[in-house]
Amino acid sequence: MKLYQTYDSPFPTRVRLLLYAKGIDAEIIQPPGFHDSSESKGEYLRLNPIGRVPTLVLDDGRALPESEVICEYLEDTYPEPPLRPADPWDRARMRLLSRICDFYVVMAMNTFFNLAGRSRRHWEPEAIAAAAAKLAEAVAHLEPYIGEEGYAVGRGLTQADGAIVPQLILASEWIPELFGVADPLRSLPKVSAYWRAIQRNPIAARLAAETRDAIAEQQAAARARAAARRGAG
Ligand SMILES: N[C@@H](CCC(=O)N[C@@H](CS)C(=O)NCC(=O)O)C(=O)O
Structure with a gap:
């Protein structure tokens, strides 16, 4: 089995949680030049x-995209240890927290992802302040549902932790540090x-260390x- 992925991306990180927690032996492949341009894919x-x-990608060559679908496939194929709570309400909360990350938190970070790839000349303070407010609102959607026993749901790791951890690194560390905005967790x-x-x-x-290292590498x-552009100009 192979997992095509990049370490700075939150969606693959969510899948790695299942690989690590379940001890699944998968070759991890970073598609070269993946984030550079659509041609480089x-x-x-x-x-x-x-x-x-x-x-x-399974050993017979079948390929499955989409992190949530991959996580569910791995959970069904490798049920031990379970990363999906048995209780239907807890399971729904796990899915809800993951969905809040996928639908609201990531969407709210899009402005920052786009700006990060552009020169600071384009970093309009008003646009950054508006994006920071939108991000704070999105991250706040987690507050009513997040677990209070050290995990997203219940007393152990679930798929929801894999969805939340990399996104909080981006929202609460990378964005405040790079753009000088308030940490939405405050x-x-x-x-x-x-x-x-x-x-x-x-x-x-x-997972947190891998994400931080990959982001530091990207920034360098x-x-x-x-x-190089300044040198050439
Ligand atoms: N819904 C997809 C989202 C995956 C996604 O957006 N991945 C980003 C990286 S986190 C990506 O590949 N973006 C395209 C690119 O960087 O060129 C999933 O859950 O797998």
Whole structure:
């Protein structure tokens, strides 16, 4: 089995939680040049015509896109240890928290993703302030539903932790540091407590470290490209 993915992306990170927690042996492949341009995706589009990461490729060559669908497939195929709570209400909360990340938090970060790829000349303070307000509103949707026992739901890791951890690194660390905006967790006591607690779990900590390292690498590459452009100009 192979997982095509990149370490700085939240959606594949959610799938890696299942690989690590269930001890699934999958080769991890980073499609070269994936984030550079649509042309650089090249052969990858044959595996996943949607053109996004992750994609899970089975040993017989069948390829599955979309992180949530991959997680559900892995859960069904490798049920132990379960990362989907048995109780229907808890299971619904797991799906709800993941969905809030997929539909609201990521959408609210789009302005920042776009600006990060552009020169700071284009960073309009009004646009950044409006995006920060939208992000704070989106992250706040987690507050009423987040677990209070150190995990997103219940007393152990679930798929929801895989959805939330990488997104909180982006929303609460990367964006405030890069754009100088307030950390949206400041006014969210339950999400803040969760964030402190979940990073004590070794698998969540591993995902967090991988995400931070990949973001630092991306930023160093972006700085090098900007310096090269200044040098050429
Ligand atoms: N709904 C998809 C979203 C996947 C997605 O948007 N992945 C991003 C990276 S986090 C991507 O591949 N973007 C295209 C690109 O960077 O070129 C999923 O859950 O897998």
